[in-house]
Amino acid sequence: MSLETGEDVEKLEKLIRQLHSLHSEISLLAKKSPNDAVNAFKLKLINKVLQAGNEVLGDGYKPFADFSLFELDDLPSNSDVTVVLTQYIQETEGYRSDNIVYSPSEHAWVFQVNGSPSKFETNPPK
Amino acid sequence: MSSGSLHNTRDGTILMKSFLIDYTAQECCQLGIALTAVEVAKVYEPGKKKFLPVRTELPVHPETKKPLLLVPKRWLRHTPYINYDDYFREYCPQDDIVHEGEELTYVKVLTYNRDNYGVIDFYVREKERTFEDCKNDPLFTQIPIISARRKLSVIKKLPAGKENGADKAYEKAIGELFPSLLYPYLDFAQVQARTDSGVSIRDLIFYNSRKHDFLAELLKDYGSRQITMEMKNVQKIEREHIDQLNRYLTDDLGKFGILITRYPLKKTEFTRTIDLWSGQRKAVITVTDADIEQMVEVFDSKQRHPLDVIIKKYVEYRRACP
Numbered sequence: 001m002s003l004e005t006g007e008d009v010e011k012l013e014k015l016i017r018q019l020h021s022l023h024s025e026i027s028l029l030a031k032k033s034p035n036d037a038v039n040a041f042k043l044k045l046i047n048k049v050l051q052a053g054n055e056v057l058g059d060g061y062k063p064f065a066d067f068s069l070f071e072l073d074d075l076p077s078n079s080d081v082t083v084v085l086t087q088y089i090q091e092t093e094g095y096r097s098d099n100i101v102y103s104p105s106e107h108a109w110v111f112q113v114n115g116s117p118s119k120f121e122t123n124p125p126k
Numbered sequence: 127m128s129s130g131s132l133h134n135t136r137d138g139t140i141l142m143k144s145f146l147i148d149y150t151a152q153e154c155c156q157l158g159i160a161l162t163a164v165e166v167a168k169v170y171e172p173g174k175k176k177f178l179p180v181r182t183e184l185p186v187h188p189e190t191k192k193p194l195l196l197v198p199k200r201w202l203r204h205t206p207y208i209n210y211d212d213y214f215r216e217y218c219p220q221d222d223i224v225h226e227g228e229e230l231t232y233v234k235v236l237t238y239n240r241d242n243y244g245v246i247d248f249y250v251r252e253k254e255r256t257f258e259d260c261k262n263d264p265l266f267t268q269i270p271i272i273s274a275r276r277k278l279s280v281i282k283k284l285p286a287g288k289e290n291g292a293d294k295a296y297e298k299a300i301g302e303l304f305p306s307l308l309y310p311y312l313d314f315a316q317v318q319a320r321t322d323s324g325v326s327i328r329d330l331i332f333y334n335s336r337k338h339d340f341l342a343e344l345l346k347d348y349g350s351r352q353i354t355m356e357m358k359n360v361q362k363i364e365r366e367h368i369d370q371l372n373r374y375l376t377d378d379l380g381k382f383g384i385l386i387t388r389y390p391l392k393k394t395e396f397t398r399t400i401d402l403w404s405g406q407r408k409a410v411i412t413v414t415d416a417d418i419e420q421m422v423e424v425f426d427s428k429q430r431h432p433l434d435v436i437i438k439k440y441v442e443y444r445r446a447c448p
Contacts, residue, residue, distance in 0.1 A: 039429040
């Protein structure tokens with residue numbers, strides 16, 4: 001899967017931000033009480049981010065073929081959520097790295113849109 | 127207990143202890159409660175102006191064997207619902223009365239009240255509006271979180287098996303913990319000890335309140351007007367343990383049962399529970415130490431209800447069913 005429009009780039013950037021912020025929040029909780037369950041409200045929000053992640057990453061980069069979203073009834077714990085978020089963060093980074101290129105004219109790393117360098121600047125691959 | 131409530135005696139120096147000893151003895155004679163000769167520490171002797179131990183007859187706690195004192199119910203009613211201490215502690219706007227770091231004193235609050243009668247007026251109206259809150263639920267009180275954690279650590283430290291009465295201690299701790307964890311969805315818990323073919327069986331039975339969608343589903347699908355739980359403090363659940371619970375799952379009691387045990391079921395026993403669903407549409411789920419730990423965890427953090435852990439186990443079970 002490759003980035004086709006500027007909108008795709010924005011979606012990916014938003015996803016990266018959301019995954020990182022959720023991860024930092026939940027991993028704090030996981031350090032305090034790893035077995036504690038995540039409440040329904042937080043789970044709904046996490047699922048929204050994961051849903052966006054599934055759409056952006058597609059089957060090629062999706063971390064687990066048989067996992068898409070958390071089920072409310074499965075009572076995922078803080079540490080469960082942290083593990084999944086880490087996987088999504090890694091895969092998102094893989095996807096980003098594969099879709100960026102160094103632009104000598106801009107002296108910066110930029111996203112590749114439709115196979116050619118775009119004006120959207122980004123960080124170098126990790 | 128018509129005229130008094132039971133209170134544990136403490137070593138604290140209660141000046142009224144000697145009165146309470148007489149009162150307790152008198153009430154116990156009237157009510158027919160057995161008295162035992164005990165020594166009560168630190169009773170105030172007005173003649174000698176000293177606290178001395180006294181030998182007397184009092185009822186004792188059946189487990190700890192410590193003496194008990196009855197306290198007249200009217201004493202407990204003495205504190206008015208609307209009172210100054212309550213206002214001072216909970217209601218008065220402390221930030222308006224003193225500056226940060228200053229001590230809040232009764233006098234300062236009184237001075238403030240003179241100029242701000244509206245605050246008192248509001249306090250009284252607020253207390254009158256919520257007077258129904260001071261009614262107790264006479265049937266049941268939840269155990270506090272700290273006790274739930276303590277019970278959990280008791281359970282985790284117990285060895286599996288019957289050695290040194292570990293099975294009884296396990297059943298007792300679960301019997302105390304679960305009603306609190308599952309309240310208010312499951313209520314009117316009954317811990318029953320009865321003998322069946324020489325083996326003492328202890329069940330925990332809850333009335334199904336149907337207050338939760340899951341519980342309503344249990345009534346619809348399994349006819350569970352009550353939820354039967356079977357406690358087994360064993361290293362490994364055997365075939366007969368499942369058969370035993372299966373025998374309770376009748377049309378009358380409902381066909382849904384919970385096996386509370388220490389460790390997850392082995393594959394053959396788990397298959398046996400699945401077969402019960404396949405053959406007779408009976409569901410048996412297992413709650414282990416790890417699940418109880420999670421129940422206590424969510425009971426403490428209030429992120430989810432402990433009943434959700436039971437639901438999770440049921441969902442896992444049903445996914446394994448054909």
